[in-house]
Amino acid sequence: MTTFVRSRDGRTLAVEERGEPEGFPIFLLHGTPGSRLGPWPRPAVLHRLGVRLISYDRPGYGLSDRLFGRRVADVVHDVADIANALRIESFAVIGRSGGAPHALACGALLPTRTTKVAALVPLAPPGAEGLDWFQGMSFSNVAEFTAAASGHGAVHELLSPTVERVRDDPTRLVPALDDELPEPDRRVVADFGIRRMLAATFAEALRHSPAGWVDDALAFSRPWGFDPGSITVPTLLWHGGEDVFSPAGHSRWLGERIPDATLVIEESAAHFGSLAVLPDILAWLADRPGAVIRRAAAPDQD
Template sequence: MTDVLVAPDGRRLAVQQQGEPDGHPVFLLHGTPGSRVGPSPRPTVLYRLGIRLISFDRPGYGLSDRLPGRSVADVAADVAAIADALGIARFAVVGRSGGAPHALACAALLPERSTRVAALVGLAPRGAEGLDWFDGMAHSNVVEYTMALAGHRAVAKRLATAAAQIRADPASKVVGLSQQVPESDRRVVTDHGIRRMLVRNFAEGLRDSIDGWVDDVLAFCGGWGFDPAVIEVPTLVWHGENDVFSPVGHARWLGERIPAATVKIQHGVAHFGAIGVLPEVLLWLVRE
Protein backbone atom coordinates (compact mmCIF):
# COMPACT_ATOMS: atom_id res chain seq x y z
CA MET A 1 0.00 0.00 0.00
CA THR A 2 1.30 3.46 -0.93
CA ASP A 3 0.65 6.63 1.06
CA VAL A 4 1.42 10.06 -0.38
CA LEU A 5 2.69 12.36 2.36
CA VAL A 6 3.44 16.07 2.09
CA ALA A 7 6.88 17.39 3.03
CA PRO A 8 7.21 20.72 4.89
CA ASP A 9 8.01 22.46 1.59
CA GLY A 10 4.83 21.13 -0.04
CA ARG A 11 6.37 18.33 -2.11
CA ARG A 12 4.61 14.98 -2.33
CA LEU A 13 6.53 11.93 -1.09
CA ALA A 14 5.26 8.44 -1.97
CA VAL A 15 5.79 6.04 0.94
CA GLN A 16 5.31 2.28 1.25
CA GLN A 17 5.34 0.22 4.45
CA GLN A 18 5.75 -3.55 4.76
CA GLY A 19 6.22 -6.11 7.48
CA GLU A 20 5.31 -5.93 11.18
CA PRO A 21 3.39 -2.68 11.88
CA ASP A 22 4.65 -2.60 15.47
CA GLY A 23 8.12 -3.84 14.61
CA HIS A 24 11.50 -2.11 14.53
CA PRO A 25 11.24 0.79 12.01
CA VAL A 26 13.82 0.58 9.24
CA PHE A 27 14.04 2.90 6.24
CA LEU A 28 15.11 1.17 3.01
CA LEU A 29 16.53 3.64 0.46
CA HIS A 30 16.31 2.42 -3.13
CA GLY A 31 18.94 2.26 -5.86
CA THR A 32 19.51 4.33 -9.01
CA PRO A 33 17.24 4.31 -10.91
CA GLY A 34 14.64 2.88 -8.60
CA SER A 35 11.53 3.34 -6.51
CA ARG A 36 9.74 2.43 -3.31
CA VAL A 37 8.82 -0.97 -4.81
CA GLY A 38 12.44 -2.04 -5.29
CA PRO A 39 13.81 -5.41 -4.14
CA SER A 40 13.13 -6.21 -0.49
CA PRO A 41 12.60 -9.33 1.64
CA ARG A 42 9.23 -11.04 1.47
CA PRO A 43 6.61 -9.79 3.96
CA THR A 44 6.75 -13.13 5.80
CA VAL A 45 10.50 -12.65 6.33
CA LEU A 46 9.93 -9.10 7.60
CA TYR A 47 7.26 -10.34 10.04
CA ARG A 48 9.58 -13.07 11.29
CA LEU A 49 12.38 -10.53 11.83
CA GLY A 50 10.01 -8.06 13.52
CA ILE A 51 10.78 -5.35 10.96
CA ARG A 52 8.57 -2.43 9.94
CA LEU A 53 10.16 -1.63 6.56
CA ILE A 54 9.58 1.87 5.17
CA SER A 55 10.57 2.78 1.62
CA PHE A 56 9.83 5.88 -0.41
CA ASP A 57 10.42 7.34 -3.85
CA ARG A 58 13.27 9.84 -3.73
CA PRO A 59 12.37 13.20 -5.32
CA GLY A 60 11.70 12.89 -9.05
CA TYR A 61 11.09 9.13 -8.96
CA GLY A 62 7.73 7.35 -9.08
CA LEU A 63 5.02 9.40 -7.38
CA SER A 64 7.33 11.81 -5.51
CA ASP A 65 7.75 15.39 -6.67
CA ARG A 66 11.12 16.55 -7.90
CA LEU A 67 13.48 18.66 -5.77
CA PRO A 68 15.62 20.55 -8.35
CA GLY A 69 19.31 20.81 -7.54
CA ARG A 70 19.10 18.41 -4.60
CA SER A 71 22.23 17.10 -2.92
CA VAL A 72 22.72 13.74 -1.22
CA ALA A 73 22.29 15.51 2.12
CA ASP A 74 18.74 16.61 1.27
CA VAL A 75 17.41 13.09 1.83
CA ALA A 76 17.81 13.51 5.59
CA ALA A 77 15.04 16.11 5.75
CA ASP A 78 12.69 13.85 3.78
CA VAL A 79 13.40 10.84 6.00
CA ALA A 80 12.81 12.99 9.10
CA ALA A 81 9.55 14.35 7.66
CA ILE A 82 8.27 10.85 6.86
CA ALA A 83 9.24 9.59 10.31
CA ASP A 84 7.41 12.53 11.90
CA ALA A 85 4.30 11.86 9.84
CA LEU A 86 4.35 8.19 10.87
CA GLY A 87 4.97 8.98 14.53
CA ILE A 88 8.43 7.38 14.59
CA ALA A 89 11.03 8.95 16.87
CA ARG A 90 14.05 6.75 16.12
CA PHE A 91 14.81 4.36 13.28
CA ALA A 92 17.50 2.44 11.41
CA VAL A 93 18.40 3.12 7.78
CA VAL A 94 19.74 0.91 5.01
CA GLY A 95 20.56 2.03 1.48
CA ARG A 96 21.47 -0.20 -1.45
CA SER A 97 23.53 1.03 -4.43
CA GLY A 98 22.37 4.60 -5.15
CA GLY A 99 20.58 4.55 -1.81
CA ALA A 100 23.81 3.91 0.11
CA PRO A 101 25.19 7.49 0.03
CA HIS A 102 21.74 8.68 1.09
CA ALA A 103 21.77 6.28 4.04
CA LEU A 104 25.13 7.73 5.08
CA ALA A 105 23.57 11.21 4.92
CA CYS A 106 21.03 10.10 7.53
CA ALA A 107 23.82 8.79 9.75
CA ALA A 108 25.70 12.08 9.46
CA LEU A 109 22.79 14.51 9.70
CA LEU A 110 20.25 12.68 11.89
CA PRO A 111 22.51 11.19 14.60
CA GLU A 112 19.92 11.64 17.36
CA ARG A 113 17.29 9.71 15.40
CA SER A 114 19.32 7.10 13.49
CA THR A 115 20.04 4.02 15.61
CA ARG A 116 22.17 2.13 13.08
CA VAL A 117 22.88 2.63 9.38
CA ALA A 118 24.01 0.26 6.61
CA ALA A 119 25.43 1.25 3.22
CA LEU A 120 25.39 -1.61 0.71
CA VAL A 121 27.42 -1.49 -2.55
CA GLY A 122 27.53 2.29 -2.50
CA LEU A 123 29.77 4.99 -3.93
CA ALA A 124 32.29 7.20 -2.18
CA PRO A 125 32.14 10.96 -2.82
CA ARG A 126 33.48 12.09 -6.18
CA GLY A 127 36.98 13.45 -5.68
CA ALA A 128 37.56 11.36 -2.55
CA GLU A 129 41.19 11.89 -1.60
CA GLY A 130 43.40 8.91 -2.39
CA LEU A 131 40.71 7.02 -4.35
CA ASP A 132 40.82 6.31 -8.08
CA TRP A 133 37.06 6.82 -8.40
CA PHE A 134 36.64 5.08 -11.77
CA ASP A 135 39.01 2.16 -11.18
CA GLY A 136 37.16 -1.10 -11.84
CA MET A 137 33.93 0.64 -12.89
CA ALA A 138 31.82 -0.56 -15.84
CA HIS A 139 32.15 1.56 -18.97
CA SER A 140 28.47 2.57 -18.93
CA ASN A 141 28.80 4.08 -15.46
CA VAL A 142 32.09 5.77 -16.32
CA VAL A 143 30.40 7.53 -19.25
CA GLU A 144 27.33 8.42 -17.17
CA TYR A 145 29.30 9.94 -14.30
CA THR A 146 31.77 11.68 -16.60
CA MET A 147 28.83 13.28 -18.37
CA ALA A 148 27.72 14.71 -15.02
CA LEU A 149 30.61 17.17 -15.19
CA ALA A 150 28.93 18.76 -18.24
CA GLY A 151 25.78 19.48 -16.26
CA HIS A 152 22.08 18.64 -16.15
CA ARG A 153 21.34 18.94 -19.86
CA ALA A 154 24.13 16.53 -20.86
CA VAL A 155 23.06 13.90 -18.32
CA ALA A 156 19.38 14.24 -19.24
CA LYS A 157 20.17 13.82 -22.93
CA ARG A 158 22.17 10.64 -22.27
CA LEU A 159 19.57 9.08 -19.98
CA ALA A 160 16.47 10.04 -21.98
CA THR A 161 16.94 7.26 -24.55
CA ALA A 162 17.61 4.63 -21.90
CA ALA A 163 14.57 5.73 -19.89
CA ALA A 164 12.31 5.62 -22.94
CA GLN A 165 13.42 2.07 -23.64
CA ILE A 166 12.80 1.05 -20.03
CA ARG A 167 9.28 2.50 -20.12
CA ALA A 168 8.53 0.64 -23.35
CA ASP A 169 10.11 -2.61 -22.13
CA PRO A 170 11.17 -2.61 -18.46
CA ALA A 171 12.63 -6.09 -18.78
CA SER A 172 15.18 -4.74 -21.28
CA LYS A 173 16.97 -2.94 -18.42
CA VAL A 174 17.41 -6.21 -16.55
CA VAL A 175 18.64 -7.94 -19.69
CA GLY A 176 21.11 -5.13 -20.29
CA LEU A 177 22.40 -5.40 -16.74
CA SER A 178 22.91 -9.14 -17.04
CA GLN A 179 25.20 -8.55 -20.02
CA GLN A 180 27.52 -6.24 -18.05
CA VAL A 181 27.92 -8.07 -14.75
CA PRO A 182 30.01 -10.94 -13.36
CA GLU A 183 28.56 -14.43 -13.26
CA SER A 184 27.51 -14.12 -9.60
CA ASP A 185 25.33 -11.12 -10.44
CA ARG A 186 23.99 -12.81 -13.55
CA ARG A 187 22.65 -15.64 -11.41
CA VAL A 188 20.88 -13.13 -9.17
CA VAL A 189 19.19 -11.06 -11.89
CA THR A 190 18.04 -14.14 -13.81
CA ASP A 191 16.17 -15.45 -10.75
CA HIS A 192 12.50 -15.15 -11.67
CA GLY A 193 11.37 -13.49 -8.44
CA ILE A 194 14.18 -10.95 -8.33
CA ARG A 195 13.87 -10.25 -12.03
CA ARG A 196 10.16 -9.48 -11.53
CA MET A 197 10.95 -7.10 -8.64
CA LEU A 198 13.62 -5.29 -10.67
CA VAL A 199 11.33 -4.88 -13.68
CA ARG A 200 8.58 -3.42 -11.51
CA ASN A 201 11.10 -1.22 -9.70
CA PHE A 202 12.51 0.37 -12.87
CA ALA A 203 9.09 0.83 -14.46
CA GLU A 204 7.70 2.58 -11.39
CA GLY A 205 10.75 4.76 -10.82
CA LEU A 206 10.68 6.14 -14.37
CA ARG A 207 6.90 6.12 -14.86
CA ASP A 208 6.59 9.89 -15.43
CA SER A 209 10.07 11.34 -15.89
CA ILE A 210 13.82 10.83 -15.72
CA ASP A 211 14.25 13.64 -13.18
CA GLY A 212 15.07 11.37 -10.25
CA TRP A 213 17.71 9.45 -12.22
CA VAL A 214 19.34 12.61 -13.56
CA ASP A 215 19.31 14.33 -10.17
CA ASP A 216 20.83 11.26 -8.48
CA VAL A 217 23.75 11.20 -10.94
CA LEU A 218 24.38 14.91 -10.46
CA ALA A 219 24.13 14.59 -6.67
CA PHE A 220 26.64 11.74 -6.52
CA CYS A 221 29.14 13.73 -8.57
CA GLY A 222 28.64 17.04 -6.76
CA GLY A 223 29.20 18.03 -3.16
CA TRP A 224 27.34 15.60 -0.91
CA GLY A 225 26.59 18.23 1.73
CA PHE A 226 28.30 16.30 4.54
CA ASP A 227 31.60 14.57 5.30
CA PRO A 228 31.38 10.82 6.08
CA ALA A 229 34.10 11.40 8.67
CA VAL A 230 31.55 13.04 11.00
CA ILE A 231 29.44 9.87 11.24
CA GLU A 232 29.31 8.48 14.78
CA VAL A 233 26.23 6.28 14.42
CA PRO A 234 27.12 2.55 14.22
CA THR A 235 27.54 1.99 10.48
CA LEU A 236 27.92 -1.14 8.37
CA VAL A 237 29.62 -0.80 4.98
CA TRP A 238 28.93 -3.96 2.95
CA HIS A 239 30.30 -4.65 -0.53
CA GLY A 240 30.67 -7.45 -3.03
CA GLU A 241 34.31 -7.80 -4.01
CA ASN A 242 33.54 -8.19 -7.74
CA ASP A 243 31.22 -5.19 -8.08
CA VAL A 244 31.61 -3.32 -11.40
CA PHE A 245 28.96 -0.63 -10.82
CA SER A 246 30.30 0.62 -7.49
CA PRO A 247 33.85 -0.77 -7.29
CA VAL A 248 35.01 -2.23 -3.99
CA GLY A 249 37.61 0.52 -3.55
CA HIS A 250 34.75 2.87 -2.68
CA ALA A 251 33.75 0.70 0.30
CA ARG A 252 37.33 0.48 1.52
CA TRP A 253 37.67 4.28 1.32
CA LEU A 254 34.43 4.76 3.29
CA GLY A 255 35.55 2.22 5.86
CA GLU A 256 38.75 4.15 6.44
CA ARG A 257 36.92 7.47 6.57
CA ILE A 258 34.00 6.62 8.89
CA PRO A 259 35.12 6.24 12.52
CA ALA A 260 34.46 2.77 13.93
CA ALA A 261 32.64 1.60 10.79
CA THR A 262 32.14 -2.13 10.38
CA VAL A 263 33.32 -3.07 6.88
CA LYS A 264 32.41 -6.37 5.27
CA ILE A 265 33.81 -7.23 1.84
CA GLN A 266 32.26 -10.47 0.60
CA HIS A 267 34.24 -12.63 -1.80
CA GLY A 268 32.66 -14.23 -4.84
CA VAL A 269 29.76 -11.78 -5.11
CA ALA A 270 29.18 -8.45 -6.82
CA HIS A 271 26.63 -5.62 -6.94
CA PHE A 272 23.39 -7.58 -6.76
CA GLY A 273 24.66 -9.74 -3.92
CA ALA A 274 23.33 -6.95 -1.72
CA ILE A 275 19.79 -8.18 -2.38
CA GLY A 276 20.45 -11.60 -0.90
CA VAL A 277 22.28 -10.27 2.16
CA LEU A 278 19.52 -7.81 3.10
CA PRO A 279 17.78 -10.03 5.73
CA GLU A 280 21.12 -10.47 7.50
CA VAL A 281 21.73 -6.72 7.37
CA LEU A 282 18.26 -6.02 8.76
CA LEU A 283 19.06 -8.22 11.75
CA TRP A 284 22.26 -6.23 12.34
CA LEU A 285 20.33 -2.96 12.10
CA VAL A 286 17.84 -3.85 14.84
CA ARG A 287 20.32 -5.54 17.15
CA GLU A 288 20.38 -3.86 20.56
Protein backbone atom coordinates (compact mmCIF):
# COMPACT_ATOMS: atom_id res chain seq x y z
CA MET A 1 0.00 0.00 0.00
CA THR A 2 1.27 3.46 -0.89
CA THR A 3 1.48 6.08 1.84
CA PHE A 4 2.54 9.69 1.58
CA VAL A 5 5.12 11.61 3.61
CA ARG A 6 5.59 15.37 3.65
CA SER A 7 9.23 16.39 3.26
CA ARG A 8 10.78 19.16 5.33
CA ASP A 9 10.39 21.57 2.39
CA GLY A 10 6.72 20.69 1.81
CA ARG A 11 6.99 18.16 -1.05
CA THR A 12 4.98 14.95 -1.18
CA LEU A 13 6.91 11.66 -1.22
CA ALA A 14 5.18 8.40 -2.21
CA VAL A 15 6.32 5.51 0.01
CA GLU A 16 5.82 1.73 -0.25
CA GLU A 17 6.56 -0.86 2.45
CA ARG A 18 6.72 -4.66 2.26
CA GLY A 19 7.90 -7.43 4.52
CA GLU A 20 7.70 -7.60 8.30
CA PRO A 21 6.22 -4.45 9.92
CA GLU A 22 8.40 -4.98 13.02
CA GLY A 23 11.37 -6.29 11.05
CA PHE A 24 14.79 -4.79 10.49
CA PRO A 25 14.28 -1.58 8.41
CA ILE A 26 16.07 -1.33 5.09
CA PHE A 27 15.59 1.43 2.52
CA LEU A 28 15.59 0.17 -1.06
CA LEU A 29 16.46 2.99 -3.50
CA HIS A 30 15.24 2.25 -7.02
CA GLY A 31 17.07 2.42 -10.33
CA THR A 32 16.90 4.89 -13.23
CA PRO A 33 14.21 5.13 -14.41
CA GLY A 34 12.33 3.44 -11.60
CA SER A 35 9.74 3.73 -8.89
CA ARG A 36 8.69 2.51 -5.47
CA LEU A 37 7.00 -0.52 -7.10
CA GLY A 38 10.06 -2.65 -7.56
CA PRO A 39 11.93 -4.79 -7.95
CA TRP A 40 11.04 -6.50 -4.67
CA PRO A 41 11.97 -9.97 -3.39
CA ARG A 42 9.03 -12.28 -2.78
CA PRO A 43 7.11 -11.83 0.52
CA ALA A 44 8.36 -15.23 1.74
CA VAL A 45 11.96 -14.03 1.34
CA LEU A 46 11.33 -10.87 3.35
CA HIS A 47 9.51 -12.88 6.01
CA ARG A 48 12.38 -15.35 6.29
CA LEU A 49 14.89 -12.52 6.62
CA GLY A 50 12.73 -10.56 9.06
CA VAL A 51 13.11 -7.42 6.96
CA ARG A 52 10.93 -4.33 6.70
CA LEU A 53 11.71 -3.05 3.20
CA ILE A 54 10.93 0.59 2.46
CA SER A 55 11.03 2.21 -0.97
CA TYR A 56 9.86 5.54 -2.32
CA ASP A 57 9.61 7.42 -5.59
CA ARG A 58 12.57 9.77 -5.92
CA PRO A 59 11.48 13.36 -6.65
CA GLY A 60 9.91 13.68 -10.10
CA TYR A 61 9.10 9.97 -10.40
CA GLY A 62 5.71 8.34 -9.91
CA LEU A 63 3.68 10.13 -7.25
CA SER A 64 6.52 12.14 -5.64
CA ASP A 65 6.81 15.87 -6.24
CA ARG A 66 9.77 17.09 -8.26
CA LEU A 67 12.79 18.78 -6.69
CA PHE A 68 14.27 20.77 -9.55
CA GLY A 69 18.06 20.94 -9.55
CA ARG A 70 18.46 18.16 -6.98
CA ARG A 71 21.87 16.66 -6.28
CA VAL A 72 22.62 13.07 -5.35
CA ALA A 73 23.29 14.28 -1.79
CA ASP A 74 19.75 15.66 -1.46
CA VAL A 75 18.41 12.12 -1.06
CA VAL A 76 19.50 12.09 2.58
CA HIS A 77 16.86 14.65 3.58
CA ASP A 78 14.07 12.61 2.00
CA VAL A 79 15.28 9.35 3.55
CA ALA A 80 15.58 11.01 6.96
CA ASP A 81 12.12 12.58 6.66
CA ILE A 82 10.56 9.23 5.72
CA ALA A 83 12.38 7.47 8.58
CA ASN A 84 11.16 10.13 11.01
CA ALA A 85 7.57 9.80 9.78
CA LEU A 86 7.77 6.01 10.21
CA ARG A 87 9.44 6.41 13.64
CA ILE A 88 12.58 4.60 12.58
CA GLU A 89 15.81 5.73 14.19
CA SER A 90 18.42 3.61 12.37
CA PHE A 91 18.31 1.60 9.15
CA ALA A 92 20.38 0.07 6.38
CA VAL A 93 20.26 1.32 2.78
CA ILE A 94 20.53 -0.53 -0.52
CA GLY A 95 20.51 1.07 -3.96
CA ARG A 96 20.60 -0.61 -7.36
CA SER A 97 21.90 1.10 -10.51
CA GLY A 98 20.69 4.73 -10.33
CA GLY A 99 19.77 4.17 -6.69
CA ALA A 100 23.32 3.13 -5.79
CA PRO A 101 24.94 6.62 -5.69
CA HIS A 102 21.99 7.74 -3.55
CA ALA A 103 22.59 4.85 -1.15
CA LEU A 104 26.25 5.86 -0.89
CA ALA A 105 25.12 9.40 -0.04
CA CYS A 106 23.25 8.03 2.98
CA GLY A 107 26.40 6.27 4.14
CA ALA A 108 28.42 9.46 3.80
CA LEU A 109 25.95 12.01 5.15
CA LEU A 110 23.77 10.01 7.58
CA PRO A 111 26.46 7.94 9.34
CA THR A 112 24.78 8.00 12.75
CA ARG A 113 21.55 6.54 11.37
CA THR A 114 22.78 4.32 8.51
CA THR A 115 24.10 0.98 9.78
CA LYS A 116 25.31 -0.47 6.47
CA VAL A 117 25.18 0.40 2.78
CA ALA A 118 24.96 -1.82 -0.30
CA ALA A 119 25.48 -0.36 -3.77
CA LEU A 120 24.61 -2.71 -6.63
CA VAL A 121 25.96 -1.90 -10.12
CA PRO A 122 26.76 1.70 -9.11
CA LEU A 123 28.17 4.60 -11.05
CA ALA A 124 31.24 6.50 -9.87
CA PRO A 125 31.13 10.30 -9.57
CA PRO A 126 31.78 12.37 -12.71
CA GLY A 127 35.40 13.33 -13.11
CA ALA A 128 36.52 10.35 -11.02
CA GLU A 129 40.30 10.63 -11.10
CA GLY A 130 41.98 7.75 -12.92
CA LEU A 131 38.71 6.30 -14.29
CA ASP A 132 37.71 6.35 -17.95
CA TRP A 133 34.07 7.04 -17.05
CA PHE A 134 32.57 5.97 -20.40
CA GLN A 135 34.80 2.95 -21.08
CA GLY A 136 32.64 -0.13 -21.71
CA MET A 137 29.38 1.82 -21.47
CA SER A 138 26.47 1.30 -23.88
CA PHE A 139 25.76 3.84 -26.60
CA SER A 140 22.40 4.75 -25.05
CA ASN A 141 23.93 5.64 -21.69
CA VAL A 142 26.84 7.51 -23.26
CA ALA A 143 24.30 9.56 -25.22
CA GLU A 144 22.22 10.20 -22.09
CA PHE A 145 25.11 11.36 -19.92
CA THR A 146 26.66 13.39 -22.74
CA ALA A 147 23.35 15.19 -23.16
CA ALA A 148 23.10 15.71 -19.39
CA ALA A 149 26.49 17.44 -19.41
CA SER A 150 24.93 20.00 -21.79
CA GLY A 151 22.08 20.79 -19.41
CA HIS A 152 18.40 20.18 -18.75
CA GLY A 153 17.11 21.01 -22.21
CA ALA A 154 19.41 18.58 -24.00
CA VAL A 155 18.64 15.58 -21.80
CA HIS A 156 14.90 16.35 -21.77
CA GLU A 157 14.88 16.44 -25.57
CA LEU A 158 16.78 13.16 -25.77
CA LEU A 159 14.60 11.23 -23.31
CA SER A 160 11.13 12.62 -24.12
CA PRO A 161 10.46 10.41 -27.20
CA THR A 162 11.34 7.28 -25.21
CA VAL A 163 9.08 8.38 -22.37
CA GLU A 164 6.17 8.85 -24.78
CA ARG A 165 6.70 5.36 -26.20
CA VAL A 166 6.75 3.90 -22.69
CA ARG A 167 3.49 5.62 -21.84
CA ASP A 168 1.89 4.06 -24.92
CA ASP A 169 3.28 0.61 -24.10
CA PRO A 170 5.39 0.18 -20.93
CA THR A 171 6.76 -3.15 -22.18
CA ARG A 172 8.61 -1.38 -24.98
CA LEU A 173 11.44 -0.01 -22.84
CA VAL A 174 12.77 -3.44 -21.94
CA PRO A 175 12.84 -4.84 -25.52
CA ALA A 176 14.37 -1.55 -26.66
CA LEU A 177 17.45 -2.50 -24.66
CA ASP A 178 17.84 -5.91 -26.29
CA ASP A 179 20.39 -4.91 -28.93
CA GLU A 180 22.74 -3.63 -26.23
CA LEU A 181 22.24 -6.39 -23.67
CA PRO A 182 25.08 -8.82 -22.99
CA GLU A 183 24.08 -12.47 -22.87
CA PRO A 184 23.75 -12.69 -19.05
CA ASP A 185 21.22 -9.85 -19.10
CA ARG A 186 19.35 -11.36 -22.04
CA ARG A 187 18.79 -14.49 -19.97
CA VAL A 188 17.40 -12.45 -17.05
CA VAL A 189 15.01 -10.25 -19.03
CA ALA A 190 13.82 -13.19 -21.14
CA ASP A 191 11.81 -14.23 -18.07
CA PHE A 192 8.21 -13.05 -18.49
CA GLY A 193 7.83 -12.20 -14.81
CA ILE A 194 10.93 -10.01 -14.83
CA ARG A 195 9.81 -8.18 -17.96
CA ARG A 196 6.36 -7.61 -16.46
CA MET A 197 7.90 -6.30 -13.23
CA LEU A 198 10.22 -3.92 -15.08
CA ALA A 199 7.37 -2.69 -17.28
CA ALA A 200 5.25 -1.93 -14.20
CA THR A 201 7.98 0.06 -12.46
CA PHE A 202 8.86 1.97 -15.67
CA ALA A 203 5.19 2.82 -16.28
CA GLU A 204 4.80 4.14 -12.73
CA ALA A 205 8.07 6.05 -12.87
CA LEU A 206 7.11 7.93 -16.04
CA ARG A 207 3.35 8.23 -15.52
CA HIS A 208 3.39 12.05 -15.45
CA SER A 209 6.60 13.25 -17.10
CA PRO A 210 10.26 12.45 -17.76
CA ALA A 211 11.23 14.73 -14.86
CA GLY A 212 12.63 12.08 -12.52
CA TRP A 213 14.73 10.45 -15.23
CA VAL A 214 16.00 13.82 -16.47
CA ASP A 215 16.89 14.94 -12.95
CA ASP A 216 18.69 11.68 -12.17
CA ALA A 217 20.82 12.00 -15.31
CA LEU A 218 21.70 15.58 -14.42
CA ALA A 219 22.50 14.68 -10.80
CA PHE A 220 24.85 11.85 -11.82
CA SER A 221 26.69 14.16 -14.25
CA ARG A 222 27.33 16.94 -11.73
CA PRO A 223 29.17 17.05 -8.38
CA TRP A 224 27.33 14.69 -6.03
CA GLY A 225 27.66 16.81 -2.88
CA PHE A 226 29.79 14.30 -0.95
CA ASP A 227 33.06 12.38 -1.23
CA PRO A 228 32.65 8.57 -1.36
CA GLY A 229 35.97 8.38 0.48
CA SER A 230 34.26 9.89 3.52
CA ILE A 231 31.96 6.87 3.99
CA THR A 232 32.82 5.11 7.26
CA VAL A 233 29.94 2.63 7.61
CA PRO A 234 30.39 -0.93 6.28
CA THR A 235 29.75 -0.84 2.53
CA LEU A 236 29.18 -3.62 0.02
CA LEU A 237 29.77 -2.97 -3.68
CA TRP A 238 28.40 -5.62 -6.08
CA HIS A 239 28.88 -5.59 -9.84
CA GLY A 240 28.53 -7.88 -12.83
CA GLY A 241 31.70 -7.99 -14.89
CA GLU A 242 29.79 -7.82 -18.20
CA ASP A 243 27.68 -4.78 -17.25
CA VAL A 244 27.41 -2.25 -20.11
CA PHE A 245 25.09 0.24 -18.42
CA SER A 246 27.34 1.03 -15.46
CA PRO A 247 30.63 -0.77 -16.18
CA ALA A 248 32.34 -2.67 -13.38
CA GLY A 249 35.26 -0.24 -13.40
CA HIS A 250 33.01 2.17 -11.52
CA SER A 251 32.71 -0.24 -8.57
CA ARG A 252 36.43 -0.95 -8.67
CA TRP A 253 37.12 2.79 -8.44
CA LEU A 254 34.72 3.17 -5.51
CA GLY A 255 36.15 0.11 -3.79
CA GLU A 256 39.61 1.65 -3.80
CA ARG A 257 38.36 4.78 -2.05
CA ILE A 258 35.69 3.75 0.47
CA PRO A 259 37.61 2.73 3.60
CA ASP A 260 35.35 -0.11 4.84
CA ALA A 261 34.20 -1.44 1.47
CA THR A 262 33.79 -5.04 0.36
CA LEU A 263 33.97 -5.36 -3.42
CA VAL A 264 32.29 -8.28 -5.20
CA ILE A 265 32.71 -8.52 -8.99
CA GLU A 266 30.89 -11.46 -10.54
CA GLU A 267 32.56 -11.75 -13.92
CA SER A 268 29.86 -13.93 -15.53
CA ALA A 269 26.98 -11.59 -14.59
CA ALA A 270 25.89 -8.21 -15.94
CA HIS A 271 23.57 -5.36 -14.92
CA PHE A 272 20.38 -7.28 -14.18
CA GLY A 273 22.26 -9.97 -12.27
CA SER A 274 21.85 -7.59 -9.33
CA LEU A 275 18.21 -8.70 -9.09
CA ALA A 276 19.26 -12.26 -8.29
CA VAL A 277 21.63 -11.37 -5.44
CA LEU A 278 19.22 -8.96 -3.76
CA PRO A 279 18.00 -11.46 -1.09
CA ASP A 280 21.57 -12.35 -0.08
CA ILE A 281 22.53 -8.70 0.21
CA LEU A 282 19.45 -7.94 2.30
CA ALA A 283 20.58 -10.73 4.65
CA TRP A 284 24.02 -9.07 4.90
CA LEU A 285 22.46 -5.68 5.57
CA ALA A 286 20.26 -7.13 8.33
CA ASP A 287 23.22 -8.97 9.93
CA ARG A 288 21.55 -12.35 9.54
CA PRO A 289 23.76 -15.28 10.63
CA GLY A 290 25.59 -16.97 7.80
CA ALA A 291 24.79 -14.27 5.23
CA VAL A 292 26.80 -15.07 2.09
CA ILE A 293 26.76 -13.28 -1.25
CA ARG A 294 26.23 -16.17 -3.66
CA ARG A 295 26.55 -16.21 -7.43
CA ALA A 296 23.72 -14.66 -9.40
CA ALA A 297 21.13 -17.22 -10.47
CA ALA A 298 17.43 -16.85 -11.24
CA PRO A 299 16.00 -13.73 -9.59
CA ASP A 300 13.48 -14.43 -6.80
CA GLN A 301 11.27 -11.41 -7.35
CA ASP A 302 7.68 -10.28 -7.06
